[in-house]
Amino acid sequence: EQMTVRDALNSALDEEMSADPKVFLMGEEVGEYQGAYKITKGLLDKYGPERVLDTPITEAGFTGIGVGAAYYGLKPVVEFMTFNFSMQAIDHIINSAAKSNYMSAGQINVPIVFRGPNGAAAGVGAQHSQCYAAWFAAVPGLKVLAPYSSEDARGLLKAAIRDPDPVVFLENELLYGESFPVSAEVFDSSFCLPIGKAKIEREGKDITITAFSKMVGYALQAAEILAKEGINAEVINLRSIRPLDRATINTSVRKTNRLITVEEGFPQHGVGAEICASVVEESFGYLDAPVERVAGADVPMPYAANLERLAVPQIEDIVRAAKRACYRSVPLAASA
């Protein structure tokens, strides 16, 4: 059976609200408008205005209110219309949410979810296209999840809402309408995915490709192309950026001896850099080729369609990098 990512998110919210009266939603246009991207459709009708709260366009204020409610023991799900606007509230995410449990030595835990679309959409320009995965996942105290498929979206959002710690949940606008096949198990209201575990989407032996969110789809398509050329790629869907599943990544690289990281965000201090460092630290001797990073271009997002396409990874970028890694088995210096 098929399910869209939108339905996966919507049903996860619905079921968790129905299971736990402490769960409530807040954000801009989540209620009467049914969500700017319709993720919260129908929930105002079902749960009423006390549990589905339309806020003014004041991210600092409503995020602070959400965090305060979580201090008290409620379980707020705060929607950012897009994560670009979370910067207005980022002090509350970092200083008020992420650090409280530590500063209070466990007295004040913060069971809150911050969710919304993250990263590049289509044609929305420099201020509406930033990926915040690397920023948030740098911060101890936060957990950072990034679903790709409907299974991910449903299972991880349920896990995030049930989790006693603050979770940043990074969706992707361009995936909302995509359908994915899902098993019967996924439909079950008890379905939940573990936080901190990556998923091997495709097994392979020649090269490891890590990706998250929309880029998992690109990595899988690249793997198809590579397969035709005899390169058997293993594709890892990270799912959790923090905690990062270093074990799964390293195990894979120890098998394939080659690694490509893919992400849409800015390259410097990105998820790819971290994965590369983690693999160099743990599995240096297993690497037969330099790690290849594929990432967003190191520029603000341009609007023009042709430039925008050049600014985010394309399937051919992944294919090209993979081939480079595979055709080169001896360290550069040795051959130089």
Add this chain to the structure above:
Amino acid sequence: EQMTVRDALNSALDEEMSADPKVFLMGEEVGEYQGAYKITKGLLDKYGPERVLDTPITEAGFTGIGVGAAYYGLKPVVEFMTFNFSMQAIDHIINSAAKSNYMSAGQINVPIVFRGPNGAAAGVGAQHSQCYAAWFAAVPGLKVLAPYSSEDARGLLKAAIRDPDPVVFLENELLYGESFPVSAEVFDSSFCLPIGKAKIEREGKDITITAFSKMVGYALQAAEILAKEGINAEVINLRSIRPLDRATINTSVRKTNRLITVEEGFPQHGVGAEICASVVEESFGYLDAPVERVAGADVPMPYAANLERLAVPQIEDIVRAAKRACYRSVPLAASA
């Protein structure tokens, strides 16, 4: 001759204000109070309240005002009492400052400096100790500088103020009172350092240690200790985190074949991760040992003195990591 970092910063501000009437200062307590850390001492008296502006404690508001003034062509130097408070204004730093020149195809450049103490101080707890180097330096459109010595502080701040683009200038509270020897050249009012260039503080052949800000001092002390044990370390003071001087780093590693990165910030997606990735990309074949990352512990900053000490890199951490890297010349797997 000796000069404190505080005097280096103060004299740089003074001279640039005197050279260019478009330069002005704004921030909390920069005027009548002479600066929370006395960096702006005497400048209100000298330049008057039109050019040295005390602001209310409203970072979003005054940062936006600073950026707007830069749009018009003025050259604001905005002080954050510490960079922890820059999170309240980060949307203006990223969306209003960093991206404007690009979005406007060069019409609206933003000659502004954001400066203040960054990272850990002593005993100020989780909300007042964060290092923002990796975050800001992830963002194209920004330049990010981090001085260590008085020479750095003076030369880089002058460069930042003269630069036509937005510069994030990360100081360190614990260095303000430190004295460094400076050459006559540094005292000259025309003195200026190039943005984007690292400085080799100490030449060596056995291992490369990269660091910035206060950690440069630690790296140099670690190098002294290592020297006694026959390990000759090359210490690179990054000075500029963005642009990152990949050329200098790679050249050094191609010589030493070993690399340690040191920083006080959180490890995940940190400066060390980026440097590791950059070296793996450019000089993989030259590496004789896994890159070692030394960084802040992956926890919010604790207050207690003993825990705080464990949470930030110590000289012995650098020494230990360096030895590990040097005693291991063959890739792990091969020896396993």
Add this chain to the structure above:
Amino acid sequence: DSTPITIETSLPFTSHVCDVPSRTVETSPKELMKFFRDMALMRRMEIAADSLYKSKLIRGFCHLYDGQEAVAIGMEAAITKKDCIITAYRDHCTFLGRGGTLLQVFSELMGRQGGCSKGKGGSMHFYKKDSGFYGGHGIVGAQVPLGCGLAFAQKYSKDETVTFALYGDGAANQGQLFEALNISALWDLPAILVCENNHYGMGTAEWRAAKSPAYYKRGDYVPGLKVDGMDVFAVKQACKFAKEHALKNGPIILEMDTYRYHGHSMSDPGSTYRTRDEISGVRQERDPIERIRKLIFAHDIATEKELKDIEKEMRKEVDEAIAQAKESPMPDPSELFTNVYVKGYGVESYGPDRKEVRAVLP
């Protein structure tokens, strides 16, 4: 024809801790015709943008200004290009009002080289610095402190000019606005905060987002005026008044009571949170262009046919600009790496595959 004509603004102004300007304004046949022409052009431009969007030639977000034209036009009529304007993402007509061309508008909307931001900005990021237009900002509220910063720079430079910072009723609740207003008041900045109250922030009616939707009063200790934003003369009068006030006394708020006919952006039909009757009621009773048309007739300045001809002419201008814009090439791929910095120091920048695409920044 500059014969003076005396008229009254549609409504009296309402004020908060300041005097009110006079309702009596002077105009001329020439000015009336200009207002008609300028607003009709804006209207036509936005309608055309709607079609281009629907035929997928414009991508992403696209926020149209039809209904609110009197604000842009009335404001321009009161000030000079040395005064600054800064606004949000609903910026096409503000740009046009500042002297931008249709060709620049449509080229930008279609992401072409000929755009005012060479295709790199898009719908929300128009600028025209040479006539004091500082964008085009996508983050709700951000343009208000930025505008106060422009005003700071004007005062610092002793330019005797002012800045108009425009924002919506939704944005009016943003904390940074209150922060910037306090600083502007402390420093007597020549900043005019113009709240374009079109009564909805996306799908949220003003009273659902604001406990006190009397936006002209929200400055508390800062003076404010409530203005009929559908009456170009009221807008002009208020902006003149505000400019004088700001140069003498510092900040002031103008609340413009206006209306957007389109949905919030192209994905919003604009009809789920308000009734069709409400929209057509405004169109019939308060439309800023129709108001001028009536005045032109009342003063026998032009015939119905003459005005229709002007509208046809505007349509033609727009169509021609679109045709030309379509000829404008996409940006050269090398533009991906330009304008990241003014000064790139010769460092490298990277594309997604950094081994394949990298550029040395100038």
Add this chain to the structure above:
Amino acid sequence: DSTPITIETSLPFTSHVCDVPSRTVETSPKELMKFFRDMALMRRMEIAADSLYKSKLIRGFCHLYDGQEAVAIGMEAAITKKDCIITAYRDHCTFLGRGGTLLQVFSELMGRQGGCSKGKGGSMHFYKKDSGFYGGHGIVGAQVPLGCGLAFAQKYSKDETVTFALYGDGAANQGQLFEALNISALWDLPAILVCENNHYGMGTAEWRAAKSPAYYKRGDYVPGLKVDGMDVFAVKQACKFAKEHALKNGPIILEMDTYRYHGHSMSDPGSTYRTRDEISGVRQERDPIERIRKLIFAHDIATEKELKDIEKEMRKEVDEAIAQAKESPMPDPSELFTNVYVKGYGVESYGPDRKEVRAVLP
């Protein structure tokens, strides 16, 4: 002794868009003695913290509350521990008022296991959730939306309790305060915003930071009361009034006119931006403890010697707590990795040298 005594508050209350509470309040010898004792203990505690700081047993920032005691004590006298309090970094006395112990205070200040945050929080991060104290926040202004969030949760949970969110005159200009106030007013949250106006934000006098330093009016459409924050009875009366108001009508602002004797924090001598005369004037004429001492004498409740003895007793309590706190061990090194998460899923966390120090999170 609970014999009722009727007294008047020092000054009348001044109100903004609401009624004023009566100046006449009832107290008793018992309450007077309790107020004296509680405030004297706070005063002594802060003086002792000052010495500990100077002998380097307390590190980093340390913000003392002496002078402002009547606010903490008067507020507590009006509410229960089911009501919530949240404040900024100047939090030692607020914690004590909520029932925290001296030992917890001094242990935390010295970074010991016995601290209320086990030594991990420090001076600015005290909490006592079991009696409704939610910190101890270091970022100016942040505690106000957080406090409104507590109020939201109280209303959501139908607890019929309220939250007091305390902030300074400097913080009063923060935009997030206006954002949170608007939302609280829209949602009728039982939130009481208490501006502790000690007239300086660090070295900046209120009028240099605020165009309108009438903080009780700054809520605009939200009611406010100006209260003599040096008079514990005025504070108590105002907090009672505010609690009733908030439960019925939503948010209200209380501006407490108060004073801090110390500098802003330990690095500030507190004498460059205000005169010594100003400080000693307040000490002589408005000191909250002296006011109670005089009332006790006026009503013949205790002798000078008896009060002096109490003060000595307080000093002893403080000294003993300090001695005990010094015995409290530093946190175990393993605490570095605890409390990062409630649920760590068995993942690894790292120390500076990750090959040497790593921990599996529980």
